[in-house]
Amino acid sequence: MSAAAPAGAQPPRASANVCQAASCLAMGSAQVCRALEAEVAAAGLDDVAVRRVGCLGLCAAGPLVEVPEQGRIFERVLPGDPSSREGLLASLKGEARGGRPVASDPFFSRQVKVVLERCGTVDPENIDDYLATGGYEALAKVAGSMSPDEVTSEVVKSGLRGRGGAGYPTGLKWRTVAKEAGAAGKFVVCNADEGDPGAFMDRSVMESSPHQVLEGMAIAGYAVGANRGYVYVRAEYPLAAERLALAIRQAERRGYLGARVAGTRFSFHVELRMGAGAYVCGEETALIASIQGERGTPRPRPPYPAASGLWGCPTLINNVETFANVPSIIVRGGEWFASIGTERSKGTKVFSLAGAVKNTGVVEVPMGLTLREIVFDIGGGLAPGRRFKAVQTGGPAGGCLPEELLDMPVDYESLTQAGSMMGSGGMIVMDDTTCMVDVAKFFMDFCRQESCGKCVPCRVGTHEMWRLLDRMTRGVASRWDLEQLESLAGMVRAMSLCGLGQGAPSPVFSTLRYFRDEYVAHIDEHVCPAGSCHMGTAEPAAAGVSPA
Amino acid sequence: MRELGYRPDALIEVLHTAQEAFGYLDAQALAYVGDRLGVPQSKAYGVATFYSYFTLEPEASHSCVVCTGTACYLDGAGALVSAVAGLLAARGQEAAPDRWLSLEEVRCLGPCSMAPVAVVDHEVHGKLTPPGLVSVVESL
Numbered sequence: 001m002s003a004a005a006p007a008g009a010q011p012p013r014a015s016a017n018v019c020q021a022a023s024c025l026a027m028g029s030a031q032v033c034r035a036l037e038a039e040v041a042a043a044g045l046d047d048v049a050v051r052r053v054g055c056l057g058l059c060a061a062g063p064l065v066e067v068p069e070q071g072r073i074f075e076r077v078l079p080g081d082p083s084s085r086e087g088l089l090a091s092l093k094g095e096a097r098g099g100r101p102v103a104s105d106p107f108f109s110r111q112v113k114v115v116l117e118r119c120g121t122v123d124p125e126n127i128d129d130y131l132a133t134g135g136y137e138a139l140a141k142v143a144g145s146m147s148p149d150e151v152t153s154e155v156v157k158s159g160l161r162g163r164g165g166a167g168y169p170t171g172l173k174w175r176t177v178a179k180e181a182g183a184a185g186k187f188v189v190c191n192a193d194e195g196d197p198g199a200f201m202d203r204s205v206m207e208s209s210p211h212q213v214l215e216g217m218a219i220a221g222y223a224v225g226a227n228r229g230y231v232y233v234r235a236e237y238p239l240a241a242e243r244l245a246l247a248i249r250q251a252e253r254r255g256y257l258g259a260r261v262a263g264t265r266f267s268f269h270v271e272l273r274m275g276a277g278a279y280v281c282g283e284e285t286a287l288i289a290s291i292q293g294e295r296g297t298p299r300p301r302p303p304y305p306a307a308s309g310l311w312g313c314p315t316l317i318n319n320v321e322t323f324a325n326v327p328s329i330i331v332r333g334g335e336w337f338a339s340i341g342t343e344r345s346k347g348t349k350v351f352s353l354a355g356a357v358k359n360t361g362v363v364e365v366p367m368g369l370t371l372r373e374i375v376f377d378i379g380g381g382l383a384p385g386r387r388f389k390a391v392q393t394g395g396p397a398g399g400c401l402p403e404e405l406l407d408m409p410v411d412y413e414s415l416t417q418a419g420s421m422m423g424s425g426g427m428i429v430m431d432d433t434t435c436m437v438d439v440a441k442f443f444m445d446f447c448r449q450e451s452c453g454k455c456v457p458c459r460v461g462t463h464e465m466w467r468l469l470d471r472m473t474r475g476v477a478s479r480w481d482l483e484q485l486e487s488l489a490g491m492v493r494a495m496s497l498c499g500l501g502q503g504a505p506s507p508v509f510s511t512l513r514y515f516r517d518e519y520v521a522h523i524d525e526h527v528c529p530a531g532s533c534h535m536g537t538a539e540p541a542a543a544g545v546s547p548a
Numbered sequence: 549m550r551e552l553g554y555r556p557d558a559l560i561e562v563l564h565t566a567q568e569a570f571g572y573l574d575a576q577a578l579a580y581v582g583d584r585l586g587v588p589q590s591k592a593y594g595v596a597t598f599y600s601y602f603t604l605e606p607e608a609s610h611s612c613v614v615c616t617g618t619a620c621y622l623d624g625a626g627a628l629v630s631a632v633a634g635l636l637a638a639r640g641q642e643a644a645p646d647r648w649l650s651l652e653e654v655r656c657l658g659p660c661s662m663a664p665v666a667v668v669d670h671e672v673h674g675k676l677t678p679p680g681l682v683s684v685v686e687s688l
Contacts, residue, residue: 026672200656275599276564276600277599278599290560293558294595354661355660428622
């Protein structure tokens with residue numbers, strides 16, 4: 001059980017919050033939980049609760065256990081190693097030693113948590129935990145005492161923009177869907193098809209605070225006049241799907257979803273739909289096709305889903321993080337939200353830090369923090385002896401930003417201007433052992449395999465660009481190949497049907513813009529400056545195994 | 549299928565269930581599913597082949613799925629794939645009908661902090677080296 005103290009008993013003097021999100025679970029945190037329960041009982045600490053919570057953020061050092069009363073997080077608490085729990089047990093007994101102090105450690109202290117407010121504090125599988133922290137209060141307020149238009153106005157006032165990548169103003173989108181007649185009904189869809197490789201913030205939110213996402217969806221449903229919602233989760237995230245399914249059942253039983261939401265006349269039913277391993281389904285029109293049980297191929301817009309989406313009905317599509325922001329906006333007001341961030345990018349953004357950085361994990365920062373602050377202060381910089389080379393944001397449609405741009409503020413406009421994009425929030429740090437031509441090839445390989453094949457520029461163009469990049473990494477390319485690459489990249493960007501194809505050339509453009517000398521070295525001198533390409537190999541590398 | 553109301557749009561959900569039950573989707577399963585949902589067989593086949601999660605081949609006894617997301621790629625996912633492929637080649641297992649192990653690549657499983665990651669028989673292994681993964685696979 002999560003809470004050791006029965007109802008009505010005194011609250012526990014101390015608690016051990018054990019992270020039960022995917023990374024820590026893979027390191028054995030479920031066993032850690034059981035071992036801790038036994039040890040706490042054996043030590044006679046009956047005023048200590050061992051609780052299962054969501055993501056504590058610092059995934060690099062899992063399994064993680066937090067003792068909130070002491071403000072300490074203990075790292076690498078391993079199931080098979082009782083000595084790794086010594087400091088933790090001492091802390092539970094009241095001694096202040098060991099662990100990382102949350103208040104003074106920049107990884108934790110530089111963050112501002114809105115979306116992740118409950119990640120690592122509530123048990124994701126227990127609705128009572130969510131309710132105890134003010135959960136579903138926003139929905140009850142909305143359905144009980146606000147008009148749909150007031151709700152939308154509050155979201156407009158907040159300045160919230162879509163967190164899935166493009167940054168379209170959320171309030172505006174809601175208003176558009178609300179204005180549609182929708183005689184045959186309307187739908188709310190949560191895009192949880194977090195396909196960008198290296199991005200895992202949405203997974204973390206769904207695994208840690210699933211009710212928050214559902215609450216945001218229900219509020220959106222009320223605002224736009226929809227009574228049905230779908231969460232589309234990618235198949236690679238079974239734990240997130242499982243916790244969402246459980247959360248839906250719990251919320252229905254407690255009357256926060258279903259026929260009479262919070263005792264009002266508003267009804268909102270949510271269904272879970274699983275993806276099946278197609279990156280393109282993160283594109284909204286492909287996602288709609290997939291929910292309808294079809295091949296996930298995009299279609300030209302307009303009509304936009306706001307006018308004609310699921311089964312031709314007006315459909316509101318937002319991503320996980322966007323919905324997770326909504327309950328706080330309702331409770332604390334749009335103005336409060338708008339006071340965080342920069343002039344045009346309001347609020348916070350959740351990033352997943354990965355790659356060659358010390359503190360990999362999930363972080364939430366106010367918009368406008370610089371890349372340097374995120375990578376070096378929060379991320380702790382690179383391992384000793386390694387040199388920063390680039391940070392990749394925005395997934396396969398984003399770009400690689402060099403050292404010169406480290407002092408750039410992170411917001412939608414700055415990133416786009418620099419040739420990358422916000423994307424969903426994956427941030428991957430690369431050091432001097434990484435070859436930027438090979439990185440461009442990696443992303444192109446991704447896009448050519450994930451291209452749905454519907455439109456020619458993307459289907460053929462990504463493949464041809466990959467072949468050119470492959471020639472470069474094998475040291476057999478000429479200057480002519482480079483010219484071809486550049487002109488092809490421009491063509492694919494301009495002519496492709498959907499975001500996958502339009503974005504596919506971005507890694508090529510950004511690496512050419514900031515790391516052109518590496519391309520030149522590969523071509524003119526047949527040398528890979530990072531030393532990672534096998535120059536002079538005849539056979540195409542990595543072409544042997546087909547993707548899963 | 550009953551649970552989902554025999555709706556044609558439940559095709560992907562039903563295929564998930566069928567694959568979970570039988571391990572893969574053969575022509576018979578696709579025909580049956582299509583028939584009951586009122587979906588043409590061609591469409592059932594089209595959908596099953598579009599999504600990389602569905603497989604039309606019988607499963608091998610064991611599976612090794614190497615994550616090739618960005619973080620894993622940077623930390624040497626390619627070498628992991630080659631190491632296991634090399635092991636399979638050495639055992640002459642590549643095309644045998646009673647396959648011992650299937651080697652697959654997948655686009656980002658999400659635990660990027662543990663890169664490079666592989667899933668061997670549904671168990672996640674992180675921070676792998678090529679010899680490390682080979683020894684995990686060999687112990688199957």
